Amino acid sequence: MKKLFTTSVLGASLLALSACGESEAGELTVGGKNFTEQFVLSEITAIYLEENDYDVERSANMGSEVVREALENGQVDLYWEYTGTALVNYLDQEPLAEGEEAYEIVKEMDKEEFGIQWLDMAELNNAYTLMMRSEDAEEKGIESISDLADYVNENPEDITFATNAEFAEREDGLPGVEDEYGFEFADVSQMDSGLTYQALNDGQVEVAMGFETDPRIVDFDLVTLEDDLTFLPAYNGAVTVHEDALETNPDLEELLAPLAELLTSEEASQLNYEVDVAERSETEVAREWLEENGLLD
Known part of the structure; x- marks a missing residue:
């Protein structure tokens, strides 16, 4: 039943998008996934395109598989994707820690197999990370995972280390980190992903796993430890565009390049904080970010 329901939702979502059709020059449909970071990235892109004389239709709030299939079918023209997601979920490759290497592989394979073009890769990396409270990390002199080891x-x-069950078991998660960096936590506490941040903030643990762009890093004044041996899988963001849309609008790559240049993990975390914690609208936050970075007149 669950599989039938998922398939039905996917079909219904794509049917709803089918009216979009193929874009003409100057007309674009911007897609997006169904979580805060994607809402903000989609809105930043949509507003920026509109300010550059594009007629934009928004189709955010879709599941990952739905928006990907919509892009493949030309029902959306572009959306922000993550290298690690495409590499593993869509291209059936092994995860990679080196961001540039992962990007080059997905860029080449997606173009050849699906007619999808990857524009410039952002530093924004929604990957696993190890976190500490800022004051504790400073007191202990820990800035990197090597320092922690x-x-x-x-x-x-x-x-004491807090982790979810998946990271605790993945070979490219905790077991691999301990092996690569040559140490082992004596005390590991497993819990749901969302609870690791609170446990760390409350002082129940000293180190926790998380995701680099989560707004609670800002809210709780946490620091992420540098993965100085480049072990953890990369999930860098980039705009992916259907080849037909890029052919019709050849200026897109150059036009959208400043977004990739400016969007870092720290910036994304702050943007997510403004929406999730400060409870501001995605549109307000997106427009303010564009203005602050000189991308709007």
Whole structure:
């Protein structure tokens, strides 16, 4: 029943999009997934395109598979995707930690197999990360996972680590991190993903796994530790465009390049904070960001 329901929703969503049809020059449908970061990225892109004389239709709030299929079918013209998602979910490849390498592979494969063009890759990386409270990390002199490994090896009983079940078991998660960096947590506490941030903020643990662009990093004054050996899989964001839309609107790549240049993980985390924590609208936050970065007149 669950599979039937999912398929029905997917079909209904794509049917609703079918009226969009193929874009003409100067007309674009901007898609997006159904979580805060995607709402903001989609709105930034839509507003920026409108300010550059494009007629934009918005089709955000879709599941990952739905918006991807819509792009493949030309029912949306572009949306922000993540290298790790495309690499594993759509192209059946193994995850990669090196962001540029992952980007080049998805860029080449998507163009050849699906007619999808990847524009410039942003530094924005919605990947797994290890976090600490800012004051605790500063007090212990920990800025990177290598620093953490040294500290744990010297003080094995001082650190409790919070993680969700998936990261605890993935070979490119906790087991791989410990193996790559040469240490092992003596005390690991498993919990739901959303609880790791609160446990860290409340002082129940000293280190926790999270995601680099989560707004609670800003809200709780946490720091992310540098993955200095480049082990954790990359999930860099980039605008993906159907080849027909790019052919019809050849200026898109150059026009959208400043967005990729400016969107970092820190910026994304702050944008997500403004929506989720400060409870501002995606449109207000997106327009303010564009204005602050000199992209709107």
